[in-house]
Amino acid sequence: MLGIGDGLTYYLFLKLNKALLETMPHTQTPIDLRSDTFTTPCAAMRRAMADAEVGDDVFGEDPTVNRLQAMLAEQAGHEAGLFFPSGTQSNLVALLAHCQRGDEYIVGQNAHTYRYEAGGAAVLGSIQPQPIEHDADGTISLAKIEAAIKADDVHFAKSKLLALENTIGGKVISSDYIDSARELAVLHGLIFHLDGARVFNAAVAQQADIASITGKFDSVSICLSKGLGAPVGSVLVSSKAVIDEARRWRKMVGGGMRQAGVLAAAGLFALEHNVSRLQQDHEHAQLLVAGLSSIEGLTVIGGTAHTNMVFLSCDNGDGNAFLEFCKARGLLFTGDKVARLVLYKGISAEQVSSAIEIIGDYFDGF
Ligand SMILES: Cc1ncc(COP(=O)(O)O)c(C=O)c1O
Known part of the structure; x- marks a missing residue:
């Protein structure tokens, strides 16, 4: 059974926990461009x-x-x-x-x-x-x-x-x-x-x-x-x-x-x-390519988006470091030599802009 002292300790523990949670950085939902199989039913x-x-x-x-x-x-x-x-x-x-x-x-x-x-x-x-x-x-x-x-x-x-x-x-x-x-x-x-x-x-x-x-x-x-x-x-x-x-x-x-x-x-x-809205995914892929085109150090394979997909390579060949950097910043995609980024329902234009920013930050480091 809890005594009065135990109750006070527990109360202080809860207060401390709440304060700690409030000071912790907010973990954002990742921008997951690994595949259009990540669509979820609305x-x-x-x-x-x-x-x-x-x-x-x-x-x-x-x-x-x-x-x-x-x-x-x-x-x-x-x-x-x-x-x-x-x-x-x-x-x-x-x-x-x-x-x-x-x-x-x-x-x-x-x-x-x-x-x-x-x-x-x-x-x-x-x-x-x-x-x-x-x-x-x-x-x-x-x-x-x-x-x-x-x-x-x-x-x-x-x-x-x-x-x-x-x-x-x-x-x-x-x-x-x-x-x-x-x-x-x-x-x-x-x-x-x-x-x-x-x-x-x-x-x-x-x-x-x-x-x-x-x-x-x-x-x-x-x-x-x-x-x-x-x-x-x-x-x-x-x-x-x-x-x-x-x-x-x-x-x-x-x-x-x-x-x-x-x-x-x-x-x-x-x-x-959901058929005609696929066009939006294609537009987001184009938006991504447009944003990446001014970043030095990467190549958009084929120079353009292909429907809802964009393929990139790092000019220095270290695709794995690029992938890990982006992952740590909450941007997910697949591939190491050639990175594949896939746009789909649930990925907004704002998230495309954030993806461009994260990728830009990586190449700024060189
Ligand atoms: C071109 C293509 N065909 C077939 C499949 C297989 O579909 P499922 O994952 O439903 O087995 C995939 C899956 O990604 C695919 O990309």
Whole structure:
């Protein structure tokens, strides 16, 4: 039991603690430019999720999931859609649905479907990747693709699919290139798949609707959880036959969810409210480049922003010291040799100005 003396000590302890807290510097929320996957659902999106009508989606009976799949398939110019927990699983299942064991997909060396998906197609599908170096604009040379297509010979894997990514490293792939790549794919009987994780960024940058891009592919994986601001989810769009096949593979890899309507509702909200606002992220990326252009000691790679991304290098080559300095000042980004800064919903123009200031302070030190 506490005595009177103990009570007084405790009271003084609380007073002292409060005074100490008041003298401590205020810790600001970091300006987190690591990725547009750091978007968080706003209050209205959360309400839409809470109010979602749901059913068992493995039985195909979740009305909200069905609505999202149908809406995005239609917008993208495809027959059918399938909801996935992640873009990685959506890309993987597309490859599994299109290719057989011993087939090969041709893909960019830095494409997410090759480099950043843990080798899933090879590990789980025995599908061999044939990676090809990118050109500076993010495309892969058609001549190199053609040279990589294997002859029908027992020594070789069977070239089955060509996978592109748009945007790639924030860069928009031109519609002329897509047309030529499609022509090449058709000529050689290759299936044409797009990792369209950020295809809405490409469409907004080109002031086009997504179907003008996605309609040219046999299948497209579209992410809702990047700049569009949903907490989770991707939709694979394709023909009904491919989506029926993909549904079986999705179940096999554990992507069959039950009352997934609570998640799909966030996707529907994102499509209704967060597409045109991507333009603001692109403008913030331009603002960032404009502010950085007068700072000596750094180079903006390519001299400009690419949709919602900016890439920087330190002229002295010590990217790690730059990253650590900025981190200590509350500015987060990724990459050491080349720093990547990503703009998204939730990053304000004021935060962009603060980011420029912090980066300027680092280079002032030289
Ligand atoms: C281009 C691209 N494709 C696919 C993915 C995979 O998405 P997820 O993180 O939902 O698996 C990402 C993730 O950042 C990505 O950037």
